[in-house]
Amino acid sequence: MRTMIGLAPGSTPGSPARDTAPDRPERAHRAAVRLEPRHLDSCLHNRTSAFGTAPETESERIERQLADGELWGLVDGDTVLAQARLVPTFHRLGGRPVPCLGLAGVAVPPEQRRHGYAATLVRDVTVLGAVEGFGASVLYPATTAFYRALGWEHAGTRSRYRVLTRAATTRGPTMRLADRPTDWAALQRCRERSVADVAGTAVRPPDRWQQLADARYRYALDDPEQPGELRAYALVDHEHEPTDWQFRLRLRDWAATDRGGLDAVVALVGQSDSIARAAVFVDTTPARWSAVLPEQELEIAGQLHWMARGLDLPAAIGARGFPAGLALAVTLQVEDEPALEEVVPSGPWRLEVAGGEGRLVDVPGADVRLAPQAVGPLITGFRSASDLRMLGLVRGPSDSLELLDAAFAGSSPSMIDFF
Numbered sequence: 001m002r003t004m005i006g007l008a009p010g011s012t013p014g015s016p017a018r019d020t021a022p023d024r025p026e027r028a029h030r031a032a033v034r035l036e037p038r039h040l041d042s043c044l045h046n047r048t049s050a051f052g053t054a055p056e057t058e059s060e061r062i063e064r065q066l067a068d069g070e071l072w073g074l075v076d077g078d079t080v081l082a083q084a085r086l087v088p089t090f091h092r093l094g095g096r097p098v099p100c101l102g103l104a105g106v107a108v109p110p111e112q113r114r115h116g117y118a119a120t121l122v123r124d125v126t127v128l129g130a131v132e133g134f135g136a137s138v139l140y141p142a143t144t145a146f147y148r149a150l151g152w153e154h155a156g157t158r159s160r161y162r163v164l165t166r167a168a169t170t171r172g173p174t175m176r177l178a179d180r181p182t183d184w185a186a187l188q189r190c191r192e193r194s195v196a197d198v199a200g201t202a203v204r205p206p207d208r209w210q211q212l213a214d215a216r217y218r219y220a221l222d223d224p225e226q227p228g229e230l231r232a233y234a235l236v237d238h239e240h241e242p243t244d245w246q247f248r249l250r251l252r253d254w255a256a257t258d259r260g261g262l263d264a265v266v267a268l269v270g271q272s273d274s275i276a277r278a279a280v281f282v283d284t285t286p287a288r289w290s291a292v293l294p295e296q297e298l299e300i301a302g303q304l305h306w307m308a309r310g311l312d313l314p315a316a317i318g319a320r321g322f323p324a325g326l327a328l329a330v331t332l333q334v335e336d337e338p339a340l341e342e343v344v345p346s347g348p349w350r351l352e353v354a355g356g357e358g359r360l361v362d363v364p365g366a367d368v369r370l371a372p373q374a375v376g377p378l379i380t381g382f383r384s385a386s387d388l389r390m391l392g393l394v395r396g397p398s399d400s401l402e403l404l405d406a407a408f409a410g411s412s413p414s415m416i417d418f419f
Contacts, residue, residue: 032124035071035080037063042080043071050107064207071105072125074117082108082117084125087419090202091138092195093380094321094410097202101129101311102419103139122150123340126311130344135316136376137309140418147307151336151372153393155308155380156200156413157285160301164278165249167297168270172263178220178233184213187220187255190230194255198284199381199413208417215252221264223257232261234268238276251281253416259292266292284414306415308376310334313345314360316379322407324356330403332396333366334375353407368396368404378404380413 035043043062048055065071065085073083087102103125108118129137138155141147178187188209195202215235223229234254238247249272256262266289269279280301283289290298310316313334333347340346348366352359368385370378374393377383385404388394394401 032072032074032084032121032128034069035066035073035075035083037066038078039071039073039075039080040066042078043073043083046080046083046107046109047105049109051105072121072128074121074124081112081115082106082121084121086125086128087205088134089138089205089419091136091380092199092202093316093319093413094199094323094408095197096319096321098135098316098319099133100308101125101132101134101137103137104419106142118146119150122147123337126151126309126340127343129311133315134311135313135319136311136379138306138376138415139308140304140306144305144307147309148373150309151340151375152307152309153373153376154305155376155382156306156415158282158304158306158415158418159285159287160280160282160303161287161289161298162278162280162301163269163289163293163298165269165273165276167293167295168266168273168279169294170263170266170270170292172265172267173221173231173260175219175221175232175234175264175268178218182228183218183220183230186228186230187218187233190233190257191253191255193257195416197411199411200284200415201417201419204417205419208419212253219268221261230261231258232256232264234265236268244277246275246277249276249279251279254281256288262288262292282416284416285412308380309372310375310379311344313347313375313379314349317351317358317360320358320379322353322356322358323409326406327354328403328407329353330368330400330407331363331366332368332370332400332404334370334372336372340372351404351407358407367400368394370394378408381408381410382413384408 040063044055044059047053047058047062070085071083072086074081084103085105087104089100089102090097091100106118212235215237217236219234220230221232223231235252237250237252239250240247249269254265256265287298329350329352331348331350336344336346348363349360350363352361371393374388378385385394385401389401
């Protein structure tokens with residue numbers, strides 16, 4: 001995967017069309033640049049005024065992100081008019097990692113709003129991601145309508161569940177305290193094995209592990225067949241209500257590589273039923289816990305949809321996995337914004353799938369036309385081509401859409417972590 005490391009500070013990704021909404025004043029286009037340490041104060045102001053976070057908790061984080069080259073923005077001297085964090089990552093699709101560009105922390109301070117800066121910045125990021133060879137961009141939206149207008153669409157879920165401890169009556173192996181010097185590394189390896197078949201983020205970044213390191217309790221289940229490895233783990237905190245003598249188990253993180261490991265994690269929750277009222281945790285959709293609990297007592301405590309947008313679609317298709325026994329060909333084209341079509345690949349192509357792999361071949365015309373909002377949910381498998389046609393995002397003959405449905409079918413895409 002190409003990364004943004006090769007782009008020198010101050011470089012720009014290109015100059016797509018500026019936001020010219022009629023209710024906003026015309027401004028000269030400003031191309032996004034990688035932000036530098038001298039922008040720290042302005043970035044801190046933007047982040048805290050846009051998201052309501054405390055300066056003392058944000059300053060060190062922003063300083064680190066600037067040093068790592070993750071923050072990009074539109075600038076006027078030392079003033080940052082709009083900023084965003086770009087996080088290169090891999091998203092597992094069809095069982096294989098696809099290079100993706102995570103977009104987070106898009107912030108415009110109140111005094112700079114309604115000038116189209118956020119839209120300009122996000123369009124520049126779209127160009128940057130495509131030029132750098134990222135197959136898609138993924139994000140958690142603060143506002144769906146804004147990103148939808150720029151080509152993103154819901155493409156998967158992050159689901160948080162709640163279960164009463166008295167309902168977790170599953171019998172399973174007893175977990176031990178993970179207090180050995182080698183446990184933290186083994187825990188991370190366990191997590192990577194556990195998500196190998198999950199349609200979601202393939203690699204967890206180091207800063208996320210650092211956030212989890214302060215969990216109050218760590219539990220582990222050894223793998224007797226692989227000395228030094230784990231079958232499961234759980235990182236647990238206790239959450240107390242001010243007027244309640246009972247507490248709630250918060251599984252900050254957990255993983256299981258097989259059914260026995262999952263039984264052990266569920267049983268760990270059930271063993272706390274004398275004093276803990278319930279447990280909350282994040283899992284895939286549908287939840288794996290629902291196949292272990294004896295009754296239907298698992299409830300969704302909260303669910304977010306994350307969004308995706310196609311960038312370098314040939315790169316995404318080339319990296320993505322497809323059903324091994326499937327062989328097909330269908331022509332398609334993305335109808336993106338005219339200014340973006342000049343730099344963001346849009347076809348027309350012939351999608352060829354065979355032997356578990358896919359590729360896009362240039363052709364003179366296409367049977368299927370996709371709005372940019374159709375690409376994200378299609379390539380992640382979140383929506384079928386037939387559903388997207390019903391939503392007005394795809395046009396094409398039914399037999400071609402059936403081929404696309406077969407190509408991109410798979411497990412429901414889920415993300416466990418924020419970024």
